[in-house]
Amino acid sequence: MHDHAPGVRGASNRRLLAISLALTATVMVVQVVGAVWTGSLALLADAAHMFTDSSALVIALVASIVAARPANERNTYGYQRAEVFGALANAVILIVLSVWIAVEGVQRLVGGGEVEVAGGLMLVVAVVGLVANGVSMYLLSAAQRHSINVRGAYLEVLGDLIGSAVVIVAAVVIWTTGWMPADALASLVIAAMILPRAVVLLREVFSVLGERAPRGTEVAAIREHILRKPGVTAVHDVHVWQLTRGAPVFTAHVVVERAVLADGRSAALLTSLQTCLAEHFDVEHSTFQFEPAGHVEHGDARHD
Known part of the structure; x- marks a missing residue:
């Protein structure tokens, strides 16, 4: 018994993500060119930071698009895992x-x-980056309150806004005092901002590919909710994993009183369980196998 209800990302969210991506990618290119012209390592570091945000926006946009694509007989879960492999490549590059x-x-x-x-030109390019990130944050500010997908992109842009501010400080120091080590120090600060985020992304990729329960998902709490339903006597073979970020999948064998099956109440119970997981645990794809009390499975099945 299945519930196939893929998350729906609004067209307006996709439009906002696309605009933010265009801004971020454009400024990233400007910063790379500016780094070559000025000799600034900090600008190059901030361009790498922009690449982090561009990657996050691409991932968010791809997630929004593929979520709307139907599965087929060859790709029964759709194409959402493509996001994970993209994130893996991004993490390694970063x-x-x-x-x-x-x-x-x-x-x-x-x-x-x-x-x-060249401190003056470095300052101009850094200010352009700051303004672009400010615009992206403004565009995403409303949507991020309602979409975890957009929220992730919003936080990435916020991080780059801070990176641009660091470059501006270094540029001002160089422009006003001529103290060149400020550029190298700013690049180290930005590198220190990028590395932990890349490591976290890599850990998340390994968690998804290893089919671990999503962070924050309490399997014991889910089992407890299921056991509270009238007619349910036991639950076993509980598995929770995610296809990609924000797309958890749940399966379980649910032992029910024989009267539930005999009286035709299984459909109502299924709806109740699916609604419970969707509303309390944000699990949109759930699969339940009902078993009558006293049912014994054959084979070497392992139960929890």
């Missing part, structure tokens, strides 16, 4: 970038930080 930026920053500091940086 870890490599942050380590390279950190090594380069340390080398510049050890060398006295005397790599010449």
Whole structure:
């Protein structure tokens, strides 16, 4: 007995995510060019930070699009796992970038930080990044209150806003005092911001691919809710995993009183269980197998 109700992301959310992605990606390119022109490692680090946000926005946008695509006979769960593999690639790239930026920053500091940086142009590019992130945050501010998908993208943009502010401070210091090590120090701060986020993303990918229960999901609490339903005597073979971020899947064998099946109350019980999981645990795809009390399974099935 199944409930196939994939999460629906509104078209307005997709439009906002697409606009924010366009802004972020454009500024990222501007920052890369600006880093080459100015010699600023901090700008390059902030471009890598922008890449983090661009990746997050792409993931959010892809999640929004694939959630609306129907499954087929070859891809029975649809294409949502594509997001996970994309996140894996992003995490690896970000870890490599942050380590390279950190090594380069340390080398510049050890060398006295005397790599010449054009502070004025660096400041202009950093301000452009700050403004773009501010606009993206404004666009996503309302939708993020109602969508966990958009909320994640909003927090990523917030992180990059802070990164742009760090670059602005370094640029002002260089422009006003000529102290070049400020650029290397700012790059190290930004690298320190990127690395933990990349590691967290990598851990999340491994958690999904390892089919672990989603963070915050209390299996014991779900089992307790099921056992409270009238007519339910036991529950076993409980499994919770997620196809991708925000797409949990639940299966369980539910032992019910024989009268529930004999009186035709199984449909009402199924609806009640599915509604319970959707409303209390945000599980939109749930599968239940009803078994009469006294039923004995054959084989080497393992129960919990």
